Amino acid sequence: MSPLRSVGARLSLALLLVVAAALGIVYVALVPLVERNLVDAKVDQLVQSAEIFAARVPENDEQWQIFVENAAASVNARVLIVDVPVAEGPVVLPFADSQEVPAGQQTLVQDAVAVRALETLEPQGVRVDEGDDAYAEAAVAFGEGTLVLVLRAPLGDTLENVQLVRRRLLVAGVFALVFSLAVGYGAAYLFARRLRRLERAADRIASGRFDEPIVDAGRDEVGQLAGAFDRMRQRLAGLERARREFIANASHELRTPLFSLGGFLELLDGEELDEPTRREFVATAREQVQRLTKLATDLLDLSRLDAGRVRLDRARLDLGAVARTICEEFEAVARSRGHRIETDVDGSPEGVGDEQRTIQIGRILLENALVHTPPGTRVRICAAQENGRAVLTVEDAGPGIPSGQEEQVFERFYRVDGAVASGSGLGLAIARELAELMGGTIELESKPGSTTFRLALPSAA
Ligand SMILES: Nc1ncnc2c1ncn2[C@@H]1O[C@H](COP(=O)(O)OP(=O)(O)O)[C@@H](O)[C@H]1O
Ligand SMILES: [Mg+2]
Known part of the structure; x- marks a missing residue:
């Protein structure tokens, strides 16, 4: 049997596939879910902060720069106050910015969140990807005009955590695969050994040796199979014994009358017998012949019964x-x-x-x-x-x-x-x-x- 077709190989392969599938599902479905949840939490948090700050923006726009710098320090995010001149489309100009931006580059991105916040007048939060960097952004419109407070925090830490989870999962996955392969192979090896023992027992029975009992300590299906095998062995041994006894008995039963018939023939042949004795001998010999005939009939009946060849009227x-x-x-x-x-x-x-x-x-x-x-x-x-x-x-x-x-x-x-x-x-x-x-x-x-x-x-x- 080729090693790949053995129960052991198949079992460990099946186990491997199951473990790999489970890990794959976790990796493909669960990790992105975790990532999304973490990012959403971060965005929500930012939106909450943005709402709080939006309510506290000072009336006087000369204090805005100091306000955004303080706010940025307390939430650890970039804070901006921008004007969204709707007529000119989604180009957003910062009024005040907690981060120093080189002169001439003060035009911020085309900030869709800010635009949406103004349009809907609802606080907005979103994840923004810029090249390799990712940010959480929150925007809340405030005041009468087209002003929007924008908070922007890098998602680097969060995503790094997710990355860490992903790496750990991969390492654990490799361990789990190796482990499952080893366990599967070990279990299958033990299993196959028991099966091989049964196979040898079956061969033994097939070659007519019924003396050795078939034992398997397991209580599982293999154990039950071994039990059934042993019952079969005992039954076959019984049948074999009965067959031998039957032949021995039958030949003995045949021998006795034949022996006595032989004796009478000898006597009848050899000596000069008087008529009454001769008659007696012949009568006894006839009795023996009857006995033999009856025995033959009985044996024939039994063999027909054993072969299931007795036809019965109903x-x-x-x-x-x-x-x-x-x-x-x-x-x-x-x-x-x-x-x-x-x-x-x-x-x-x-x-x-x-x-x-x-x-x-x-x-x-x-x-x-x-x-x-x-x-x-x-x-x-x-x-x-x-x-x-x-x-x-x-x-x-x-x-x-x-x-x-x-x-x-x-x-x-x-x-x-x-x-x-x-x-x-x-x-x-x-x-x-x-x-x-x-x-x-x-x-x-x-x-x-x-x-x-x-x-x-x-x-x-
Ligand atoms: N009616 C009976 N009274 C006493 N013993 C009996 C009777 N019927 C059967 N047996 C016993 O049962 C044994 C088996 O009977 P059976 O199978 O007919 O064999 P067989 O008559 O050839 O000896 C007999 O040998 C006899 O010892
Ligand atoms: Mg009888």
Whole structure:
């Protein structure tokens, strides 16, 4: 990455621009404003003095020269009394002047302020620029005729102050720019370092290493991002663990029946067996093949569920009919094990979902109730409408599931210790995932003597 495209360079550049813009605005807009205010204040002050003096001009014009000299000394300005002969235009002649002017040059400037003061009969004040010099001028007309008192003070001091402010501002500006550049670069450097750490962590995860936690002490967005990264890492680690476990479990489940099948084939092949033993061996081998077939079917179902490739109908289904169908299917098996199955359908509970998948769930639950209970145990399958849901329950009076394992039995490959090794522990996992796909739930309540699985589906009503 080129250094100019890094966050650091961009951030410090942005900071620099902001500071420069702020200083520029102060320099361009504020300094002239200050200057104008200072000059206006000076002019106003001069106008006030001019008014005061205009009221005190002596009647006798022979005293005027002394008067203007005294006045000039007290306000620190040049004071003049001028006559503005209107007829001759704006040429102003001084009558009395506090400043000595070489003979012959006594004609003052064409003093527009004096003319205006006379024309308007209002005190006037203005800033006058003459070459490099600047003055504040105030003029007040007095007496009956065309006489005007003019005060003129240099603005040099005031403007010098403004100049000083301007210079200071420039120096401070340079400091501020350097400082902001340093701060911006420093902050951006720290920021970029954290981002690079996250980048390395992401690469680590991408290469399959989930062991190292991602920590960032910051509470800002980067910190939150690091938190999200770490959650992702944990989740991926969990998935990876589950995947390994799944493969290990699945291969183990495949190996056991295959191993025993291999053994039986060996026996059948090798020895001279009497007919009953041979039959028994073949029957057992067939059982193992069934077990393998069921395992393969279950694994296929799970992989379809994982891939999101299970297509489900969303149609009205009669849970009563489902209950009766399953019951009939298992009747023979149940009788052979000495179980009694009762069906109890309350009204006509109608749900919404996939009929075949609902029957599959029912089979899983009923088979468990027959397999994981001793012979002779009563099993009841009920369908009813409850709290706006269509509910199918499978109840048995068996020994139940030890408390604390009610959730675990729904995990893949989970079997309660010591239970009959009938299946691979996939049934309930499949049942729950199917139920959830249909917008339903499966819950379990179990105590010795009463175990109830409840499948609740959205009601059609
Ligand atoms: N009705 C039941 N009574 C007692 N235990 C049960 C019952 N249903 C399920 N279980 C326990 O839950 C475990 C998981 O069930 P399941 O996922 O169907 O696997 P499997 O039946 O293949 O062992 C079973 O191994 C069994 O220990
Ligand atoms: Mg089962």
